[in-house]
Amino acid sequence: MRQIGFALLWLTLWLTISPVHASVANAPGANLEVSLITYGPGETYWERFGHDAIEVRDTASGEAISFNYGVFDFNEANFFVNFARGRMHYLMDAAPTSADERYYVEAGRSITRQPLALDANQANALRDFLLWNLRPENAGYNYDYYADNCTTRVRDALNRALGGVLVTQLRARAGGMTYRQQTDRLMSAQPWLMLVLDLGLGPYADQPLNAWQESFLPEVLQEQLRQVKLDDGHGGTRPLVLGEQVVSANRLDVPPRSPPDLRLSLAAAGLLFAALIMLARRNWPTGYALLGTLYLSAAGLIGVVLLALWTLTTHHSAWANANLLLFNPLAFLLFPTLWRARRGLAASRFIDGIIALQLLACMVAVLLHVLPGTVQQNQPWLLFALPVWLALAWSLRRHR
Template structure:
């Protein structure tokens, strides 16, 4: 059992208050039990389970045998000064000197009926090597010692065999894989386990996945898996992977293992996912920050980056045009707010970069880098990750003008008496207005009925106006060309008037951007929708002029 606070005091107790003597070959007797002592001359001595003093074959520093060193007066004087030693005749039995009641013997146990029954209960009812009993024991010891955590391991030495590494994974093919991924790997050399703790688990087939997705209440989970299995998956998916040792002290490694093992239970594994504020990368960041007592947050929370959530998302989605367009439409002004380095670590690559530049201290208090050298364990054949957001404004403007010109051209042909022009304008205009109107309606309703906090007060609602749905209904009637109804009019609404209103609202959204607080970065949306709306309004006015209404 190892505990962050318990063991320094326990070793002190063993070495200073246990007062007994042992001797081997008339060697000096130490006042110590259950600990290891190294003299200035290099001799390492320890106490075995029978209380006998154990010595190495020789001095690992000088090469002398321990008999040679022990015969030197300087050796005896040095050890006497520091450990108050004495000598006794040749013997291998325990010789208690004084303070018998204060001795903590190694290997002498007091087992009563309650202990036996506790063991029987474990054998009958639960896991033998892990389980609730082990967790309760670790927590009880931590409470007794005044420590935050206690972890049961097979021996005190086993605690030193734990190591922690950060596993970084490069981008993949799916849209959610474009942002890369990461995990924490805990390796126990004695238990021969290497577990990768992954906070990015979700399943499309879950019965409530899609309702939660629509509502902005997605549940992700964390689970621990054999690290080698995960590396095989990333290798098959042609994704880069690298490992970096996290230079934590033994106590910090144990604390981290306790945290992740507690999370990796059915009661604690699920969490409310947010693509920017609470995702797989921020969870890794938060666990490390917790173990390091808030040092990561303290160093990065006020560090400006000059970037935003929108900028990073546009940078990483630029090769997936449909997803890029959908993201630019849905993300509102909150996505344009400047973010700190702490917030920027929602990206695994940024988390790695910031931790690479941080330092910590080892168990002896010496400064050391927080992360060790990156080892590339899986190399992928992919293009490099884009370093900057794209410039699609000109292309978006050309697309918007082309759509607007198509509508205007069909309207001109309809005004010249071409029935096919009027029919084509009605069909294409209805399809356009239906799509844009539905997008605007969904966007506005999401502010009220969902928890998508980054969609709120989205200025694209000016461009995707729900009023377009009324224009769509009227144009559908014209496409069906029913006899007996008044051309270009439906329940008092005129096609040309609705087209002009839609354009006017879109122009208002553009003009309002000069006001403080209304400066959402939506130039590409404006560039596509505004010219298209203008072309449709002109074409409708030309095809169904007021003189015919």
């Protein structure tokens, strides 16, 4: 995915569809070569998932145009408001392949070309569809991180040209990771952002995926196409991918092959924070109140955000998040009692009820995780939050 200004977009559109400049638009299907171009992950957070494009090349003129679906504009009206609400507007783009390649080479990101075995009719149909999709009235779409992004659009365009071959074969194949695992893996170079995303993802992100669904990532689509077979018309099959060429090698750090295991680190952090709360309660009352305030503020604010994501946005990957049982606005009600506790004053019966309700919520979170049929994999956050809530409950009720 990459950002581009609207002026450059419209210039690109004009160059692409103008008969004077774009022989790709007029070439017969027999002269068209189609390739999947995969670009490696970049350094900026919106580039971490990588990017890809469909290249259509006219063998007669040598002209090659790359079509991609990853254009957005920070300057669009209400961009950040729409982003927060889950209504992200993306656009299709097209540019000469050489211009795209220069951009990614300069950024140090890898470029891999996979020529595809489309026949003349399929290549012609794909080219016509891409040009139709490139028209201003057709170029926009509502972006979804996992279900409708720049790679799923490329995948769907190829599947359309191939008569449904991709969806048939890829749905029959199991995926390797979940949405959460792929997200953690690719964002692991930016740990704080990875933790924020992992905390905000609900059960949708932990559903088992087939290869079709997991092909929301460029590198996964690239791998899956290597295994796709086409009917050769003689009772046999032939590979969809004719070969693979590394146009430019990667010069950036490569994401790990598997996601980090967050359980040990977050469990250690939770136990350490709980131990500090109990030690401070005994030896440093003001420090105890400050530590408790820090945790309760974070828990309450996180709960408000998670609740808003569920009820006020279309970020369905964040809906029904079980972490709401661990971090929720109930935490705000404990502030006065926390500061009274540093003077040795016990919690009121009302606050006792709030503490009991929060502990019950934690127990429900544990049960939801251990009972059969559990989907959301939030063990790291359970291991972090449980010892802290137990320490706070003990310290607030210890004098009753």
